[in-house]
Amino acid sequence: MSAFPLTPVGEEDIDEPAFSEIVARLDRAGVDSIGALGSTGSYAYLTREQRRRLAEVAVRAAGRTPVLVGIGGMRTVDVLRHAEDAQAAGASAVLLAPMSYQPLTAQEVYDLYADVTATLSVPLVVYDNPGTTHFTFSDELHARIAALPRVASIKIPATPADPSRARDRVAQLRARIPAHVTIGVSGDPAAAGGLLAGCDTWYSVLGGLWPQVCLALARAAQRGDADGASSISDGLAPLWELFGEFGSLRVVSAIAEQMGLVGSPNLPRPLQGLPGEARRRVDQVVERLAPVLARV
Template structure:
């Protein structure tokens, strides 16, 4: 399941809790679109803002709504004991794999990061994807640490940050990491503007925020890149440059939340406080970008 397009949908949330029916519809759209896997409770899924019970329910709803599409469930938390509880809940819900970022408040040493993954891996009956996301965790993985963690039998994939934009540098980055990993461990790229480049550089998967909302165009990028069609993959990705600019300016979670709300996929408000929706001017900008892009995309961001 750690190949191709892994689409990460929102978890529509307000101060009253999670909108489970909206979660189910967002996930079902991805199953119908034919994505390779679905990432529930990733960063876009707001896992860090949800209680254990809310996360347990989201995992259950997502697995049911996903049909035959495998579901990857995020289990990150500050304490190892809580990570283990989330892992248990995800497995009981039927998750095909779990996604773990080393969430921290105190800076973690390499031994502490390794210890987290070793403790969790020892308790798993499903594969684990290592989530390397220094922008939120402030943990910087060395290739040596990645290689050490990847020797744990449960590890099936590593989700890395965006690869360099220059193709030769991107290929070199992926090759350096590949050299320290067992053959069974795949590499997936995140950071949507780098999706095409990462796949063309040799990554096996694209862990995509936009894929959770616009799966068809992201599938087209993924298939072109995996077929070695450099021009086709970059052409499709470059068409989305206005969205990538919005992601950089406002954060992808706020932007895809605004798009999903404007499309009627989720209600409003839909972000857990202290997160706030985009201000009115930014929302108008998002709407204008979506209107401009929608006729060119194979699927508009509405109900499938």
């Protein structure tokens, strides 16, 4: 289970002490890896210098837990600079989504990954997130990119809810990529189904905030305990509904603030925290989930 922490961004700068403690909590919880500067980490809104500092803070706070650092950018030259900074900070791997303003072609995306992997000395995770990037990978493109040096994993969107279709989806992709390249599911509501369908990893938003319950779900799935994994996920259904309605970033931001982990505001404008009624709903759901969290 790879946990993706929130980056608390204030009006003027980043709350680095709060970010450091959020990362350290994940290390203490025993997560398998930490994904700094992912989408939950608001990397696209930050300057190169801010991202460089945050990579250093994350690696230092993570102790012995491996850290993968997001390196996405609008231009290839910027991605290469972010990759250089992440490696200099001691990142164990990097995470790359194909960001763009103009829509990208499949060849342009392939060339992006080819250019970046040619200079890397650490593994790379391909971030397939069409909801954010508005680029849809084909399995053929995944196969081409997965054959590049240093490509170690593919972070795919949520698998289908139907278990047989989820297994078919994972098997279809796995048949096209090298054996050493792992498949990781994202979209937290699909985590149990994705892991039970054969995904190797869960790249988790909620894991960056509530690592214990997410680890319990992941470990159950890894043991083949479908009932256990599904039971935990079903118990979190009210939260998944909020993720779908408001976006996971805003919901996690509200919970982190409620827990006293971050101050307010903590999202980079123009992003804003949830308004009154939505925030009250989040508070109510967290209160309802207390028994689920207490059981793990």
